[in-house]
Amino acid sequence: MKRFIGFVRKEFFHIMRDRRTAAILFGMPVLQLLLFGFAIRNEISEVRTGILDLSHDVVTKKLTDKIFSSGTFVASAVLNSGKEIGKAFASGKMNEVIVFEPGFAGKLQRDGTAQMQVITDGSDPNVSRIVTGYTESVVRDFLREKSNAAGAPVGVEAVPVMKFNPALKSVYLFVPGLMAMILMLVSALMTSISITREKETGTMELLLVSSLKPIQIIVGKVVPYLLLSFVNVLTVVGLAFFVFGVPCRGSLALLLAESLLFIMTALSLGIFISSITNSQQVAMMISLAGLLMPTVLLSGFIFPVASMPLPLQAISNIIPARWYLVIVRAIMLKGAGIAVLWKETLVLMFMSLLFMTASVRKFSERLQ
């Protein structure tokens, strides 16, 4: 046991002495969360809008006022003809142009319907969709107020409610994904590098000749990163809650326990990688290309798994982050318990066990 503690202490020295490692370990989670939380957002706070009013009547005037009073839309230009629309978009000054048809108020009065056109910049489909949605909801509001005043509610209205995230905040989406990504990076990448480094510098030769058992070496490498990753989980959850107001609706203890499980999975993957490679470079490449990329792209972090083509969906099943993501979202945002998540938990357990056994077996007590 003493030997083991000595080994773990040495690992901590390595981590703390290497400023770059320490910076990555502790700086990255904070930096990434702030980056994703503040800079990279799906919601749009300022829709620069141009109005092409071909009707110039009371209703279009009122509707325009209504749009700009919401705070989301900013009047950017008043256009005089349809020819100016293309130019306005090309210059990039405009997110949206609203066109009212001639005789807008009259038609609305007479036929009960009038046409307005919402033109958005299709080169950025995400922004376009969101902007169009905002505009529609403002117009819907306006019509409801108008008909309420008239005292004659007509028609069916679908009122969308976004459960668990009514404001559709993108931080809610990023936090679970970010947790998966950071843990993958810290646990898998760092352990695989730290073991291959010993192989590269020749110290592994000495460790092997010492009376340490392989399992002691492996567990000794795992323990420090397990603790550090756990600190990272606490940091991310804490920051998410205090800075961005992301709640943890389910049991915090369960969330932490599941995170520990995911850390174990990532660590065993990292050790497995290091047991099949001999250089830090290769270990890093495998970790980045083989683990980090799929974690970002195929886990459902950014692109929903359900909308992927079938082969990719199949691949996503073997990515640990996919299962962890389901767990974190369910616990944090939906307040789900283990009764719902037992399947995902089992998958992660199975994966950890598999990689751990494989790496203990592959770990060679001699040089190749």
Next chain:
Amino acid sequence: MTQAVTTEGLSKRFGKLEALRQITFSVPEAELFGLIGADGAGKTTLFRILATLLLPDNGKASLLGLDTVASYRQIRTRIGYMPGRFSLYQDLSVEENLDFFATVFGTTVKENHELIREIYDQLEPFRKRRAGQLSGGMKQKLALCCALVHRPELLLLDEPTTGVDAVSRQEFWQMLGRLKQQGITILVSTPYMDEASLCDRVAFMQDGRIMAIDTPTGITRLFTKPLFAVRALDKHRLINELRAFGYASSAYAFGNAVHYTDLRLSPEPQELAAWLKSRGFDDVEVQRIEPGIEDTFMALTESSRPEQEPSDG
């Protein structure tokens, strides 16, 4: 006398390269045994097999009476191994490295302080310094300390003095002598011929074979040809001229002279001097000398060459 190391027909190949061919030798307890040979002679492979880190393709080796394949675990706790490359943690301090290797072997620095005291005293002033920032000599002393910290019965030192300054090399060998007196068997490899004479016995390795094993003086006795030291101002041209001489066997630079051997049994130095004078060396000086260990190794290397590279004329 009990043998600390015995090997029998050890062979190892890496793909096409035969790193070791039929290595058989033994080292009695408390001997300082040297392995001499150029880079690529197979010294490191031999050390790794002895340190239980590599499996031989053929043959057997046993250390302290234990088989290197079957009883590798027991062997590992009883030997001290110093790899050829500096292999300590560069980002840990001198003290931390020592403490680490002590705990890993289930002991403490204090417990074995008296064994490493002499070396450690020299490291003491740099106790807090990172191992990566030590000088070459200091690094090797630290590595030796780490290899000794668990009081091994046998030391395997793979080129411990390569890249170390002359003074540190001398100090290092003095330490080895004292460790030997404490009853520790030492196997040490070196590319420096002058260090060979400090061993009890030496084995000369080349191309994976042991060419000769003997005491340093015994090895020099293998050198039978008369040897001459030839001196002249233009050493480079001198070597070329000597090699062109009809009876020349070998000529190579040695310090400020050229060592020359002749094909004949009893050549006359005057004849050689006269011939060289005729070739324009007015200041030439020819002297018969006793061969040193280095001359012997050069001769052993030369004599094995034609067999290895028959195409090389």
